[in-house]
Amino acid sequence: MALSPAARSLAARCEPRVNELARRMTRESFEELPGYAELPDDVKDLEIAATVRHGIRLFLRRVEDPDPVPPGSNNRVFRERAAQRAEEGMPLHLLLRTHAVGVYVLWRALRDVARPGEEAALVELVDALLESHPGVVGAVAETYLDERAALETEQRAQLRSLVRGLLDGMVPPGHVLLGELRLDGPALVLALGFEAPPAEGPVAVRRRLRRVQTVLDRTFGVDVHALLDADGGRVIVPGDLVAPDDLPHRLSRSSGLHVRVAAVPAEGPAHITDAARTATEILRITRVCGLPPGLHRLDDVLLEYHLSRRDESSHRIAALLDPVADRPELLETLRTHLAHQQDRRATASALGLHPNTVDNRLAKIDEQTGIDLSSPRGTALAIAALLLRDSEY
Incomplete structure (x- = not known):
């Protein structure tokens, strides 16, 4: 939108005040924002001040030459600074508030240099200022959120890698991140x-x-x-x-x-x-x-844990159940029977069977494997055979 000569003349009177306005924003206006005072001085005086000067001059150039430019081409600096602030951990609300306060300070500067009779020109400039602000804020917020998402994804990947390495024995105990x-x-x-x-x-x-x-x-x-x-x-x-x-x-x-x-x-x-x-x-x-x-x-399965340790006899104990390996219903009955303290009725209830069916299946296991489930030794052998057999697959 082309601005009137009066509006361009009014804006031009702010050109000499760009550095002053940048100092005022970074050292006075922004100081009132929560969390801004804690930022390092070099960030305020160099990076944020440079961004403010760029923003003011960008607006003044647009007033002087309103020819359209490719969408977003003027927001490159704002995007770069937003990515930096995201990497440094500046809160997004603080970053966006600096842009909002900057617009207000610039409006006040335009108002202060306006002369009687330039009210219409001032309205034109405010309209142009408010029209450009959403595009800048949108670019800043989008870039900030994209950068934070990328950083968080990278951090999660590093954390998972560290935790996996720690679990698998690939991270030395003195690793610098363990304390954090x-x-x-x-x-x-x-x-x-x-x-x-x-x-x-x-x-x-x-x-x-x-x-x-x-x-x-x-x-x-x-x-x-x-x-x-x-x-x-x-x-x-x-x-x-x-x-x-x-x-x-x-x-x-x-x-x-x-x-x-x-x-x-x-x-x-x-x-x-x-x-x-x-x-x-x-x-x-x-x-x-x-x-x-x-x-x-571990105390809950202490015996089972001990019986499941492998040695030179393990394959022979596991092989005791080979005769019923193709009968999954017999192995399931054996497993359930042992889990229920060899209570035939509890086993039958858990499997949805008649107790006599459980007895018949246990008898087949005894007959085909030679394991006497009625004896302590047979029970221990059955537990060990189940555990060792499972660990082979």
């Missing part, structure tokens, strides 16, 4: 298993995992570091904390699935890898032994 993440002291390592997760798209899975993460953070009152997927995952809880008994229930309510949790404390970062291996093994053992979802610690 509160992982330079004791921690609690969890292994999570979601029972029978449904086949879902990635969006639904991410939503479920966000809910699980929220429950973990709220339960322990700290930022919990989790590596989760649709089936479960591993978690590091900073500090000398204990998992509450109802943690699986809380996670089940948030995820809509039955959740199995294994918890192992680690004295320090050097012990996290071993604790993660132990927690993962506890989770596997509880599944193999048919234990219901819930919170499990």
Whole structure:
């Protein structure tokens, strides 16, 4: 929109005051904004002041030469500065307020140099000023948010890499980031298993995992570091904390699935890898032994854990169940029977069978494998065979 000669003449009288206006904004007007006073002096006096001078001169040039330019071409400097402020961590509200206050200060400067009879010219300039402001603010906000999203994505990737390396034994205990993440002291390592997760798209899975993460953070009152997927995952809880008994229930309510949790404390970062291996093994053992979802610690499966350790005899013990390997219903009955303390009625109820059917299946296992489930030795052999057999696959 072409401006009148009177409007251009009025704007030209502000040209000599550009540096003064920039100093006033950066050292007076912006100081009233919450958080601005804490910024370093060099940022105020150099970068922000330069941006202010660029903005004022850009407006004055537009007044002088209103020929249209390619959309957004005049916003390059604003975008660059917005990206810098995002990287430095300046709050977006503070950045946008500086632009809003800058427009107001410029309007006051135009008003102060206006002479009687130039009211119409002043209105033209204010109209042009307000017309250009949304484009600048939009470019600033868009660039800031894009930069913050990119930075946060990079930070999350670095955090996941560090946590994964710590769990897998690839991060030295003295790593510089461990202190920032509160992982330079004791921690609690969890292994999570979601029972029978449904086949879902990635969006639904991410939503479920966000809910699980929220429950973990709220339960322990700290930022919990989790590596989760649709089936479960591993978690590091900073500090000398204990998992509450109802943690699986809380996670089940948030995820809509039955959740199995294994918890192992680690004295320090050097012990996290071993604790993660132990927690993962506890989770596997509880599944193999048919234990219901819930919170499990090493003491809960101490015998089973010991029996599942591999040595030169392991393959022979695992082979004891080879005769019934093609009978999954017999293996499931055995697993359920052991999980229910060899109570035939409880086993029958869990499997939806008649107790006599359970007896018949157990008799077939005894007959085909030679394992006497009525004896302590036979029970121990059956548990060990199930555990060792599962670990082979």
